[in-house]
Amino acid sequence: MKFYRYWSESKHHIRVAGRDKEIRLLTGSAVSEQDALREAEQQARLIEQRIASGEEKQQYETAIKEFISEQLDDQNVVSVCRYGAKILNSSQYTFYDIDHVRYGLFDFFKGLHKLTPKQRMARHFTDVAKKFPQLGTDFRIYETAKGIRVIGRQYLDPTAASSARIMARLNVDWLYTKLSRKQQCYRARLTPKPFRMKIKTIRVRSPLMCQTDEYRQWDDMYRQAASRYAVVNFVEAIGRDFAQEPVIRYHDDCCQAHSQLKLA
Template sequence: MFADIDYFDTNYAKGGCLVSLVYGFLFVVTMVCLMKEQYIYAAIAFAGLFLFFIFNKVRLLFKKGGSLLHDTKKQENIKHTLDEIDHFLKDNPKWGARVYETPAEMRLLITHRLMNPNDEEVSLFFNKMNVDEVYSLMCKNQQCFRARVSPKPWRMDMSKHISPRSGTWPIKEEYMATRQKWLDEYEHKAKDYASCRFIQAMGNHDIDDKVYKVIELHYDLSKANSGLKIA
């Protein structure tokens, strides 16, 4: 059983997609006004474009300081959650867990036996650990425990989404080159990132044989022991 504990993810808040939309909107407004010879409105739109450019540059300058505050708060949350896990495992000595750091916060992998999303003890554990509600709902709806093993694009400074968007299939031939270009860039950048970082094993160290295979696969795919930056 995997369990994701997400407090916040300010990396997404950098707003790569929103910034692009604002730039595009202001540029289109400027061009339309010029085409209609509405030069005053064009000048206003262009001034807005310039001011937004300055604003975005200043925002990025402060981003480093904001990241430091985020990291400090995140470490406090991790310490608190480790204490909560420790208390739970002392009350449930048969349970074992492996703990990972993720960009949003933490991931737990329960190791003493296989579990089903519909098990009552799973719901109790999720509630006790304040597991992300959306994650919990998806586990029940899809009848599996999800664990992302690849870095997210925007955390690697890829502001553009894959095109066509994921979920579109089959891909039309005229879009394949653009899509492949995005995939090539993603694969190139992903080599330098892991999706999580192993912190420690806790509780019962007897691991179910089938769970052990999951641990090995998760390590290989997520690069949890690589020491790479997590994304």
């Protein structure tokens, strides 16, 4: 998981096929804004060289290009996503948000038709988990607005091909699977979606926006509205409960997981 405290957005001129071309780069640094700017200059030259040589872009770990509002430890950071919600990025725990489940003929004979959709999702998860011991045995299951969230204490490397296959079996959204692989971590939303609270949604175009008065004023209004909603409701623990581990306590507190408030 790669993240940066400092960001720079700058314009640069490069030569492409004998002509000047202006590009805009967003670069990050763990040191300073000046260091981020120097990184941008180096990237501009590398892009110019790559285009001139016909070299294809190499695939590297993608940094979390979001403002870091809090760093819990080296494996867990909280960022601000494009619509202003707070996101836990973790390379310690495995997070799955599941919003649907496929049904087959044999599910009827298992009695799944008697369960609510969210209960079916939870049942489907536990059935699949038994087939993949690498998932571990310790889980926490929560209800979300559309489905369920599962936190696994056993961390599964999201870059592994086997992880992608498991996520597909669990009906995890493929875009989430792709992002987890690129960023080498899992993501879990900690605060409500603005549109579900029927408040103004902000568009966070870059991490730099979170340092503006416009964002701070919006965030004050957002936090007041968010206090009346939960992101998840805790349902059950499977295996050994790890509720008292610091990051899990932080997750549950931010999500108001034990409040029974309306989900958003």
